[in-house]
Amino acid sequence: MNPQFLFYIIIAILMIDFAIDKVISHLNAKHFDDKIPKELDDVYSEKDYFKSQAYKKENYRFSLLKSGFSMVLTLLFFIFKGFAWVDNFSRSYSTNEIIVALIFFGIIMIGSDILSTPFSYYHTFIIEEKYGFNKSSKRLFLIDKLKSLFLSAAIGGGILAIIIWFYQMTGDTFWIYTWLFIGVFTIFVTMFYSSLIVPLFNKQSPLEEGELKDAIFEFSKKSGFKLDNIYVIDGSKRSTKANAYFSGFGARKRIVLYDTLINDLDTEEIVAVLAHEIGHYMKKHVLINMILSLLVTGITLYLFSLFIDNAVLSQALSVDIPSFHIGLITFGILYSPISEITGIFMNMISRKFEYQADDFAKNQFDGSALISSLKKLSKNSLSNLTPHKANVFIHYSHPTLLQRVKNLTV
Numbered sequence: 001m002n003p004q005f006l007f008y009i010i011i012a013i014l015m016i017d018f019a020i021d022k023v024i025s026h027l028n029a030k031h032f033d034d035k036i037p038k039e040l041d042d043v044y045s046e047k048d049y050f051k052s053q054a055y056k057k058e059n060y061r062f063s064l065l066k067s068g069f070s071m072v073l074t075l076l077f078f079i080f081k082g083f084a085w086v087d088n089f090s091r092s093y094s095t096n097e098i099i100v101a102l103i104f105f106g107i108i109m110i111g112s113d114i115l116s117t118p119f120s121y122y123h124t125f126i127i128e129e130k131y132g133f134n135k136s137s138k139r140l141f142l143i144d145k146l147k148s149l150f151l152s153a154a155i156g157g158g159i160l161a162i163i164i165w166f167y168q169m170t171g172d173t174f175w176i177y178t179w180l181f182i183g184v185f186t187i188f189v190t191m192f193y194s195s196l197i198v199p200l201f202n203k204q205s206p207l208e209e210g211e212l213k214d215a216i217f218e219f220s221k222k223s224g225f226k227l228d229n230i231y232v233i234d235g236s237k238r239s240t241k242a243n244a245y246f247s248g249f250g251a252r253k254r255i256v257l258y259d260t261l262i263n264d265l266d267t268e269e270i271v272a273v274l275a276h277e278i279g280h281y282m283k284k285h286v287l288i289n290m291i292l293s294l295l296v297t298g299i300t301l302y303l304f305s306l307f308i309d310n311a312v313l314s315q316a317l318s319v320d321i322p323s324f325h326i327g328l329i330t331f332g333i334l335y336s337p338i339s340e341i342t343g344i345f346m347n348m349i350s351r352k353f354e355y356q357a358d359d360f361a362k363n364q365f366d367g368s369a370l371i372s373s374l375k376k377l378s379k380n381s382l383s384n385l386t387p388h389k390a391n392v393f394i395h396y397s398h399p400t401l402l403q404r405v406k407n408l409t410v
């Protein structure tokens, strides 16, 4: 294929992807002022509903600005041969392909981080602050930023170096070794996420003795779920938004509650949320998700291995010396329409699993307690109760509040 033609395909993919995204957010925004469905009319007071509308609109305008800015910069970077420039710069420091790739991605990452930081700063300290969600200090924001940068440099850089090394050693079959390696790494992270990564950002402490702990243990015993670890995490140091999640598996599985969740909900409601999380585990959702994502990773890596040796991937970005890292960028963009589709598919499965976990909570515990907790959580995060269908279909990993309430009421 002609490199020039491939370049135009890349630009077309970037622009079409952007346009589709804008059309969907526009459709979604047109429903910001819809009347709340009667099943949800007890979620917001009139005052809170106005507040939620203002919040949605502000976030919408903000995301338009942010994505527009990033789209313009991305296009300029492609048109003015930015990748070739960064590649030449990286090659002036080393002839080792792994080092060159690390410098290359390091520059791209730090550059895009510098450009996106003003936006995340504005989002946290202006928008979230205005609606009373933000609890983070500027100092914490900066420390978080540095820790995440360090973490992604160490983990991302390490993985990249290993993959390129596999490629150098084994050529076309590198994808098999990479796949195995990513599989082992994913299992490792799933098991040790709570004990290695979370403590870098949050404090976790075992749930203290009392009514809540008794109620949770009573439920887990009744439903046949062997539960040893319930932790409380200090989410309140960053935001008032509440959450609960499940992590690890086997003996390392644990349930983590945000301290904000404990503040916002009563005992029955918290147990209902946990019953939902336990439902995910009992229905093997954690395992199925992991297998599916490994399958997708395997297919992607295999397809990548078919193209990686082709110098056109690098020439399309005006880079003379073909390399793994430039090939990766071009392939990433060419593959993005497919990954959009697999993403939609994964969201469909995820929404199905959410219904199943809700059903588990309803059958094993109490549907109405789950409904009232979901409503409170939606109210406290000022969520959009009237999203557009297309937006839900593409972006939502959970059914809408209305769909969940309807499912729990039948």
Ligand SMILES: [Zn+2]
Binding pocket: 276, 277, 280, 354, 357
């Ligand atoms: Zn869930």
